[in-house]
Amino acid sequence: MSQAVPPLLSVHPSRALVDEKFSVLVENLPPGCPVTIRSLYQSEDKDFWEAYGHYVSNHKGTVSVSEDISLGGTYTGKEAMGLLWSMRPIPGSRKGLRLRKKDTCAPMLVTISVYSGHGDVSDQAPLASALVERWHVAPGVQRIEITEKGVRGTLFLPPGPGPFPAMLDLWGGGGGLQEYRAALLACRGFASLALEYLKANDTKSHPQVIPDRVGIIGLCFGTLVTLSLAAECPTIKPRCIVCISNIHSKSNENTIQEFPQEIPEYVTYDWPRLVGNINCPMLLINGTDDQNWPTVEVASDIIKTMREAGKESLVTRLDYPDAGHLIEPPFSPHFRVANFMLHGTKKKAMMLWGGKTKPHADAQEDSWKKILSFLQLHLYGAPSLKANL
Numbered sequence: 130m131s132q133a134v135p136p137l138l139s140v141h142p143s144r145a146l147v148d149e150k151f152s153v154l155v156e157n158l159p160p161g162c163p164v165t166i167r168s169l170y171q172s173e174d175k176d177f178w179e180a181y182g183h184y185v186s187n188h189k190g191t192v193s194v195s196e197d198i199s200l201g202g203t204y205t206g207k208e209a210m211g212l213l214w215s216m217r218p219i220p221g222s223r224k225g226l227r228l229r230k231k232d233t234c235a236p237m238l239v240t241i242s243v244y245s246g247h248g249d250v251s252d253q254a255p256l257a258s259a260l261v262e263r264w265h266v267a268p269g270v271q272r273i274e275i276t277e278k279g280v281r282g283t284l285f286l287p288p289g290p291g292p293f294p295a296m297l298d299l300w301g302g303g304g305g306l307q308e309y310r311a312a313l314l315a316c317r318g319f320a321s322l323a324l325e326y327l328k329a330n331d332t333k334s335h336p337q338v339i340p341d342r343v344g345i346i347g348l349c350f351g352t353l354v355t356l357s358l359a360a361e362c363p364t365i366k367p368r369c370i371v372c373i374s375n376i377h378s379k380s381n382e383n384t385i386q387e388f389p390q391e392i393p394e395y396v397t398y399d400w401p402r403l404v405g406n407i408n409c410p411m412l413l414i415n416g417t418d419d420q421n422w423p424t425v426e427v428a429s430d431i432i433k434t435m436r437e438a439g440k441e442s443l444v445t446r447l448d449y450p451d452a453g454h455l456i457e458p459p460f461s462p463h464f465r466v467a468n469f470m471l472h473g474t475k476k477k478a479m480m481l482w483g484g485k486t487k488p489h490a491d492a493q494e495d496s497w498k499k500i501l502s503f504l505q506l507h508l509y510g511a512p513s514l515k516a517n518l
Contacts, residue, residue, distance in 0.1 A: 138166075138243050138257035146316055147230075147237065147263045147309075148459045148497060150209055153194035155243045155257070158186040164256070165202070165244045166194060168212040173231050176222055178462065180204065180215040183247040192243075201247065204487070212241060213263075214490035216462040219251070225468035225479050228461070233312040234272060236262040265312040272312070275322070282324040283308050285315035286337050294342035294508035295320040295335075297358075297365075299351030310346070313458055317501055319344075319508065342508045346371040346500070349422070349454065353377060360406035369410045369507035371500055374419060374454045375427040404431055405438040412445045412503045414496050416452025420465075420483030424454070447499060449492035453484020459494040 137156045145151060153166060167181035182199030184192045195209035204211035218226045230237065242255035266272065269288025275281070283306065287293050296319045298311040311321035320338050345367045347355035352372035358365050413431060415424040428446055435441045449456070455464055469480035484492075 136256040144262040155192040158190040162186040178216040213460040227467040233265040267316040291337040293320040295338040297345045299347040301349035344369045348373040404434040418483045419454045420481040421454040451485040451488035452492035454482040463489040
């Protein structure tokens with residue numbers, strides 16, 4: 130392609146939070162010109178991730194990713210954020226990769242480029258490129274490491290004087306400290322504590338937290354801990370809870386097979402008593418193609434138990450068709466299969482999470498909006514039961 134004015138690629142905004150949309154525009158192309166628009170990101174583990182769509186410029190010689198249709202690639206159709214949610218490891222990468230941000234105070238640097246044609250562009254020089262910054266923390270958000278009284282976690286405080294409503298953020302049974310969801314929640318006005326709960330014995334009060342406006346969010350094994358805290362823990366009486374990809378155990382031994390042995394003492398497996406004791410609003414979020422756990426059926430069990438306790442009105446349920454187990458913040462890549470680190474060991478297992486890429490991406494975007502609305506309603510509303518964080 131040779132022309133007097135070179136193609137121009139622009140991204141607006143070029144710097145934004147990871148849950149915010151951007152627009153990609155390519156100008157100065159010949160009319161009817163086939164091009165490939167590609168995103169490329171090198172993770173903190175030095176693995177490369179990519180996504181791309183095939184487009185044809187309009188009569189003005191422009192391509193707008195948010196307005197035009199991708200004819201092929203890692204996504205098709207009119208998908209403004211397909212260059213992010215359809216990311217996958219480049220060919221030849223290690224198997225079972227999962228993209229998770231470790232350093233939440235550093236941005237994801239994504240290069241977006243346009244190439245001539247619809248073929249393999251991996252060895253081509255781009256016609257134009259732009260660098261995009263995707264952040265998990267907004268200006269003014271404070272990150273505070275907590276390592277005391279048996280607690281290991283990270284507290285994120287929103288900008289401003291506070292105090293703020295607060296969230297306790299619990300991830301799954303793989304253990305470790307995952308900060309990126311808590312960081313985003315702080316950007317949206319909630320003091321958020323990402324907690325490595327498998328080694329924690331206690332929580333603490335913080336002067337920037339409103340003590341009677343605390344919620345809990347959990348995914349996978351974290352949902353069982355969330356339900357147990359809401360029902361049994363004497364020091365935490367949350368105002369609301371969010372459970373993503375719900376699990377429970379119905380074994381005769383009242384144990385969870387294949388889960389960590391370092392389980393907090395407040396976690397109970399007496400299912401009817403556990404759920405029946407909960408007195409706060411709960412939001413249940415599940416994917417119907419979850420291949421890891423029968424989460425939709427678990428949600429039905431929760432609702433049945435709450436109905437029998439006369440508390441069904443406290444439950445809001447969201448089931449997403451063809452979404453999988455790992456429902457994360459919006460525009461995160463989808464992982465149908467990924468490595469899972471067994472807690473307390475250095476062993477990895479290949480885990481089937483389920484989901485189809487496009488429906489799963491839709492579920493992540495929609496559920497995040499509804500999570501924020503749910504928290505806004507119940508944590509910025511009228512007073513309720515007290516809790517400590």
